[in-house]
Amino acid sequence: MAKLKLPTPSEALDRVRETEVWKSIFRPGSIFRRGYRDTSRDRALATMNNVLYHLHPVKMKRHGLKLTYTFCLGGLSFFLFILLTITGIYLMFFYRPAAELGSAQAYTDMQNIRTSVFFGDLVRNLHRWGAHLMVFSVTLHMARVFYTGSYKPPREFNWVVGVLLLFLTLGLSFTGYLLPWDQLAVWAVTVGTSLAGYSPLIAKQANFLLLGGVIVGPDTLLRWYVLHVLALPFVLVIFLSVHFWRIRKDGGISGPL
C-alpha cells in the first residue's frame, strides 16, 4: 500500500493555480497566475489585470502622489460612500419606515437598533458621522479642485458632474436625516423643506411632491426612505461612474501647478 504523501503548501498552491477554476477567475497575465515579483512589468500587470483598472491607469504623474495636491479628498469621499452603503444595508435589516400615529414603528426600530441590535449603536453612529463627514469632504474636494484649476479644459464637464454629485450628496444626507423620526429629525426637515418651499410659482406643488402631503408625516417618511436607500444612490452611482470615467479620459490627475 502506497504511503499517502501530503503536498507542501507551495506545492498545493501550485496545484491550485493549475486548476481550471483558478484560471477562469484570474486572467492570463494576472499576478495571481504566476506569482508576483517586484519588477516594473509585474507592477504594471498588477493594475492592468485587476478590476481596479477601471479606476486607475497603470502609470500616473508623479506629482499626483503629493498629499498636499489632492489631500485624497475625492478618494475619501468615495470611500465614505462605500462605508455608508455597507453600514446602511446593515441598518436596513432592522428598520421599517412606518410612522402611523400612535405606533411609530420607525422610532421603535431606532431604539431597538441602539439597545438590542448586535453592534447596532456603533453601526448607526458610523453611518451618521460618516454621512456628515462625507458632505464635508465632498465640499472640500470641490474647493480643492477649484484652487488647483482642475475644472479647466478638458475637464469642464467633469466639474459639472461633480456639482451634481455634491447636490446628490446633500440630497442623500437630507433624506436620511428624517429617518430616525424623532423631534430633531422631523423639525429639521420641516424647517429645511420650508426653505425649499419658497419657489415663486410652484411652491405648493413642490412642497407637496417633496413631502407627499402638506406637512411632514408618515407619507413623507416612506417617500424619503425610498429616495434615501434606492433612488438617490442609484442616480449617484451612475454619475459617479461618469465622473470616474471622465477623470481617466481627460488625462488623469490635473496639474502640476
Next chain:
Amino acid sequence: MARDDTPLDQETFDRVLAEELGKGVDRRVAEGRARSAAVRAARAKSGEAPSVTPVAAATPAGDGDGGAAPAAAPSPAPAAAVPAAVAAAPVAAAPVPVGAPAATLTAPERQAPPPSGNVPEPKKGAPEKHRLLALVPPEGIQRVEREQGDRINVWPHLLIEEFVAMMIVLAALTIFATFVNAPLRELANPNLTPNPSKAPWYFLGLQELLRYFHPMVAGVLFAPTLVLLALAVAPFVDRNPSIKPGDRKIAITLFTMLIMFGAVLTIIGSFFRGTGYNWVWPWAQGVFFEL
C-alpha cells in the same frame, strides 16, 4: 541576425574602446561604439559594403526629418519610404550604403528587385498565414505630441497611499463613533415645535440668510439655484487657461469669498443662534446645535 553571429574585428574593438574610454565616455556607450566600429571593420575585411554610415543604415526610412541622412544622398527626397525614390537604390535590411554613392552600386548580391506593384503568389506548400504589408506615407505617421513626463506606477505607490488614507479615516471615524453617540431625541410630535428648530447644518447658512432677505430671494432664487448654477457654469465663464495661482487672482478671490460667505453664515446659524433663533454668544448662553 543574432548579435553573437556578427563577426567582430577584435583589434578595432579594443582600439576604439580605449579611445572612447579615454574621452571619458560612459562604459556602456563606449562598448557600443567600439562594437559598431568593429562590425564595420569586419565587414570591410570580408569585402562587404565598404564604408557604411551606421545611423543611416539602421534607420533608412524611420527618421522623418532626414537629419540623419548624409548630405551626399542621391536626391533631396524625404527620407521616408517613398517607393519611387527607393526603387533606384538598393533596398535591403542589411547595411544600405547611402553615405557613399560612388561605391553604393558595387554591391550586386544585396540588390533587391525594384517593386513591381504585383501581389506575389504564395509559395506552394507554405503554411496558410495571414500577412499584412502596407506602405505608410510619411504624412500618415502620427507623431505623439504628449510628453511622457515623470510617471510612476499606480501599484504600489498610489494604491498604498490611498489605502493608508482610507485606514486612517476609518480608524478615526470608528473611534469617534465608539465614544460619541449620534443624537436620538424623543418621538416626533407635530404639535410640539422645539425651540429653536434648525435645519441640518449644511442648510443653516441658508436658514441664516432667510433672516436678512425675503424668503423668495434667499430661499429659492438666491441660494440654491444661483449658487449651484454659478458653480456649474464656472468653467465656461472662466476662460483663463492658466492654472497658476498667480494668474488666477480674480477667480480665486471670488471663490474664496463665496466659500467664506457660506462658512460664516453656517457658523453663525449653527453656534450663534439660540432660543427663538435669536442671537446668542455660545460661550455665555451655550450652544444650540445638534448634528
